[in-house]
Amino acid sequence: MQTARDKIRELRALHDDGLLSLQEFDRRKNAILDAEYSPLGGSAAPGASASPIQIRQGTELGLMAGQEIGPQNRRYRLERLIGLGGMGQVWQATDLATQEELGHSAQVALKILPPQLTQSATHTKLLIEEATQARRLSHENIVRIYEWAQDPATASYFIIMECLDGQDLDAWLAHSGPATPEQVQTLLRPVAHALDYAWDKYKLVHRDIKPGNVFLTQKGEVKLLDFGIASRARNAGSSLGMQTPNAGTTGYRAPEAGASQRQPSPKLDVYAVAVMIYQLLEGRLPFDENRSAQFLPSAPAALNEMQWQVLQRGFAFAQDQRPESVTALLDALLGASGPSEEELAAQAAERLARERQREQEQRREQAVRAEQAKAEELKRQAELAERRKAEAQAAALEKVKLDQQRRELERQQRLDAEQAAKERKARLREQLLARREADALKARQAQEEQQRKAAQLKAEAAYRAEQERHRKEQAARNAAELAALMPTPGSPVADASGVLRDRFLDGTGVGPDLVLIPTGRFQMGSSEHERAVAIRAGSQKSWLDRETPQHWVGIEYPFALGRFPVTVGQWRQFARATGWESMSDTDWASPGFKQGDEHPVVGVSWNDVQKYLAWLSEKTGQLYRLPSETEWEYACRAGTHTAFSFGDDISTEMANYDGNFTYNNGAKGEFRHGTTKVDAFQPNPWGLFDMHGNVWEWTQDVVHDNYEGAPGDGSAWERGGDAARRVLRGGSWLYQPRYLRSALRNGYSAVLANDIVGFRVARKLA
Incomplete structure (x- = not known):
């Protein structure tokens, strides 16, 4: 184990390399010294009992309240230490940048893994895979995993999770004493539902069920923690260095857990929950860590003979004698409660x-x-x-x-x-x-x-003649305007359905489908009524302030906008032609869900998009760019004044988003867990597809807090603001419906990519 001197020497090296400021070096050095020489540190007397977490200045990793950790573009400020143990540290933290922009609360929980668990590259990869897989679990009784990251200063990996207020089942048992059979059913039914969901949806087994991983929130909710992550980390830190994929916590671990299995069985969790039921009823564990097949604990006083037989089957030594699931175990206990x-x-x-x-x-x-x-x-x-x-x-x-x-x-x-x-x-x-x-x-x-009819017929004939003359004059003006916009002989024009396609100069293909956007004026931003509805749907006031003040904008020039977001097939043509390779953690060709050539491309940063636009302009001889934020909202609304281009209500039959949530008293719908084809839903009134949901879309503008000082002519707003981030519009498949409104604004780092962010192109006409 590293001594305090070794840790300070490493911090000095980071400072000399320019990775730590002098102030940050001093703070971490003091924290290490506090942890080393504090009475609660490593100098405690042997055999001293462990006390609850105390307020201390720092921890053995050199972390302390008020410190910022994480990559440069994903910073988190540590607020208070929530938990401390062999699995590392759990801190309540404030999200300072990226993750808040992607839709969850600014307050998160960080599980910071100790360096000894991630010294091996193989073990680190396994931990990241577990965290990525747990991120896909979307259930009301499973704590939400947002992302993972690495702190460059300490080389520690950490997992960003939903922040909860309450206590775990260990604390509840210590405070309330043994539970009744009815309380056992109430506390563990949500756990059973969560385990059924993970197994039915992804064939996942928790593998480390124990009271410390069952959390009771102040709102009365039951949340299951560390879905597979703690077990994987514990295996990674094993002194034997062997992979035991089904290992759990001593006392709750099934007898077969140490054996290598191709697919973990739900009966591992059945065993652990049966042990928990005994512990909740009796206040103690039924077995020690060296359980034998013949040993049988005494029956709990709260159970009758039939219920005791059911519970014994739950923690049977042979797994084929146990119920198939935790739900089956709880149902059997409930059914055996009679005389x-x-x-x-x-x-x-x-x-x-x-x-x-x-x-x-x-x-x-x-x-x-x-x-x-x-x-x-x-x-x-x-x-x-x-x-x-x-x-x-x-x-x-x-x-x-x-x-x-x-x-x-x-x-x-x-x-x-x-x-x-x-x-x-x-x-x-x-x-x-x-x-x-x-x-x-x-x-x-x-x-x-x-x-009267004779006089009316005469007036109508005169009106029709005037209208015919006006139509002929307007047609002549439109023809002249189109000829001025497309002066080059042989230039492409819109087809009968209003779609424009630019042919590549070398004849190897065509550009994305474009729709001509007319000139006009519109009110940008949201009304007071719309913001009130959004707040009832769960929006934060700080987000809604970005949509103010509502103001008039004039688009006095015609332009063309991509009919669809740029697709996987179109991006693949660019990547092959230019040799482009992604620098992102997100693989655009395999983002973690099924995609085809007609799905919107994801995993591309704002800087990557600029390279694509330069290549497309060169191939077609036309000027392609990203739309400004104003142009995007103008085209999205298509002359409407409601929250969405199709009204003030939304359903999953109109757009791709997380249907577990609703907006404006609408009904719940489908959650597709990934993108859909770009033409899967009806277009807006101007023929544009996927303007709501599926993927967030990059725009040219930098991020500003509100519209104070915004240009009123439709141009991109690139002066002032946060130049490191660019504006996103439209919402995505992972988000709640309130994020799909026409007026909603988001922001993201220009150098990062994600599996929920794509783009569509704009083209200059004159």
Whole structure:
């Protein structure tokens, strides 16, 4: 192990090479000395018990609060030490640049691995592969992995993760004491869901399930930590130097974990969770690190006999005796929570006795009811005879009364009929007079309508003649403007669908499809109403401030814009022709998800794009460039004023984004985990595809905090601002829908590439 003197000597070498400032050298040197000579450092007395993490000035890696680590273009400021152990250090940190721009919170957690775990290049590669694979896991019960990086000053690798507030299950158990079976189900069901998702989606096994890797947030969420990363790091740091892909933590490690297996089984995690269940119920582990196949711990008091048998199968020595998954284990425990066979037999006998007693009572009640019914029937018959007699007398009186009423009614009807006949004759005379007046009025109106139609036909004929003359003049002006924009004989023009293609001068191909963009004016930025909706969808105010103030911009020159983002096939033609090679960690030809020639190219930096534009201009003899930020938003909106070019709502049938999230009360949809073909969705009103989602798109402008001082003529804004970064627009497949709005602005380092960033070209016309 390195001594404090060795560490300071290495820091002195970094300072002499210009990699550390004098101030940074002094801070790290003091931190190393604090760690070496502090009572909590390496000089603690043997056998002293480990205490919880204390506030200290520094750590053995020479790191301390307030220090910045990471590459020059990905810096993080350490805020406080969260965890410390054999796996290294976990710090809460503030993201100072790149990762905040790509969509997550400015507060992140950094897992900084100790140098001894990454001294071997093979072990380092395995750790990076694990971190990259864990980054693809998108589940509500798995902590989100954003990225990995290396600090050039300490050569330490670190992993950037979602920052959580709360405590792990170890701390919960120490504070709350043994759990009930119901609490076990509540705490471990989310873990089971996360493990099922990882296995069903990617055939991944955690391999290091333990209470320290189950985190309970202050919001009541359960998060699974270190998905395979801790296990891989522990193997990399093994003193034997052997790869044991299924190893876990002592006490939770399944007996077969040390053996080499081609594919880890989910039953490794079943074993570890069964041990955790025992620990949660009893407050201790069931086995020591040298478990034998014959040893059996005592049954937990909270479980019945059937549940204890289920739990024993969970941590069975032979893996073929365990349930297939953690979900199956929890379901079996829940199903076995009922009474025993003896209790069931006693309950059945008691139910039978109650049934017999109930039958006897029912027979007695039926006899009583039969006697009562007989007496009531006799009484009813007597009452019926009396009622019939009274009804006969009433019917005779009613008949006399009805005869009198009928004769009076007939007399009144005769009088009414005579009066109605007189009134009908009077109405007929009135209707005849009214009809004659109506016919005269109708004749006058028909004559007036005929005269009005004649005048209208004459006016319409004059209007059509004027419109025809105007169309002919406009067609002549358009022809003259197009001839002025394309003066060279044989220059390409737009086809019948409005698409322009430039042929290569050497006849080897054609340039990207272009769409002619008309001149006009529009309001750039977002309205107050749109920003309010975006905040309800989870946007941060600091992001929305970039879209202000909303202002008018005039595009007084026509230009052409790529119909699609530049595709993999088009970039491959450039790479082969020029011998271009990527300097990025992201492989454009194999970015980690399936792509074809019709998918948008990713993994190219802003500087790489400039090389492509110079090559394309040379091949076609035309001036190609990136669109300005203003031109991009003008073309994206295509005359609309809503959050998206197709309205204020969005779904995954309209664009490619993370459908696990919604915008403006929309419905959830599909998360495709990669790019789609550039023509997979409908174009905007001006015929442009993929302006929302799929990949972020580079523009020419440098990053500014807002629109104060922005040009109003559509040109690129390249003065002032952060010259090291360039503006991105449009959102991507990995992002939530709020990032796909027409007005949203993002920024990224011009020298970096990523698997979510591409571009489209613009072409000068005059």
